[in-house]
Amino acid sequence: DAGVTQSPTHLIKTRGQHVTLRCSPISGHKSVSWYQQVLGQGPQFIFQYYEKEERGRGNFPDRFSARQFPNYSSELNVNALLLGDSALYLCASSLTGSRGTEAFFGQGTRLTVV
Amino acid sequence: AQTVTQSQPEMSVQEAETVTLSCTYDTSESDYYLFWYKQPPSRQMILVIRQEAYKQQNATENRFSVNFQKAAKSFSLKISDSQLGDAAMYFCAYRSPGTGNQFYFGTGTSLTVIP
Numbered sequence: 001d002a003g004v005t006q007s008p009t010h011l012i013k014t015r016g017q018h019v020t021l022r023c024s025p026i027s028g029h030k031s032v033s034w035y036q037q038v039l040g041q042g043p044q045f046i047f048q049y050y051e052k053e054e055r056g057r058g059n060f061p062d063r064f065s066a067r068q069f070p071n072y073s074s075e076l077n078v079n080a081l082l083l084g085d086s087a088l089y090l091c092a093s094s095l096t097g098s099r100g101t102e103a104f105f106g107q108g109t110r111l112t113v114v
Numbered sequence: 115a116q117t118v119t120q121s122q123p124e125m126s127v128q129e130a131e132t133v134t135l136s137c138t139y140d141t142s143e144s145d146y147y148l149f150w151y152k153q154p155p156s157r158q159m160i161l162v163i164r165q166e167a168y169k170q171q172n173a174t175e176n177r178f179s180v181n182f183q184k185a186a187k188s189f190s191l192k193i194s195d196s197q198l199g200d201a202a203m204y205f206c207a208y209r210s211p212g213t214g215n216q217f218y219f220g221t222g223t224s225l226t227v228i229p
């Protein structure tokens with residue numbers, strides 16, 4: 001079975017540009033969350049979606065947005081990129097949003113803003 | 115908001131020896147989950163072990179065990195019989211119940227295993 005898949009694996013963008021990152025959860029999983037991991041730090045929670053609705057939002061500016069599609073895949077969008085947005089972006093999926101459910105992570109997208 | 119602190123940026127251990135990684139957290143909740151994740155150079159977060167706060171018994175998974183001290187808000191990971199494949203970044207994480215995959219992570223501990 002395929003795990004959580006993210007695309008692309010690496011990406012280089014210029015300041016001010018827009019970027020879209022994609023995540024496909026494990027088959028049957030209905031909840032997806034996004035994390036930003038700056039070099040040398042732990043992942044920071046950005047968004048969680050469950051059944052196509054936003055369930056949680058971390059402390060990130062409005063330049064960050066996300067959505068979840070009917071097939072439960074998800075996109076993370078970042079507008080007006082800054083150098084500080086350079087990071088590893090991780091996606092995690094879980095069966096539900098309830099207690100006890102285990103989360104699985106993808107291998108991430110490495111975004112470099114120049 | 116919940117915070118997770120890992121005070122050991124780097125640790126090293128001799129192969130076959132035992133090492134303990136420390137983690138403390140701050141929360142006002144009484145029910146929650148704690149996790150240790152491993153992140154090798156491949157970047158993928160791999161679940162090592164998890165603990166449910168309402169369970170008194172410390173979790174164990176083969177060579178990995180935790181020391182969960184709820185009153186002290188401490189959650190350390192013990193790795194026994196360390197292997198070369200254990201070398202990685204280790205992250206302690208907190209999750210509130212009902213939030214699925216919404217975690218709060220510490221800053222990580224880089225573990226080196228010396229042959």
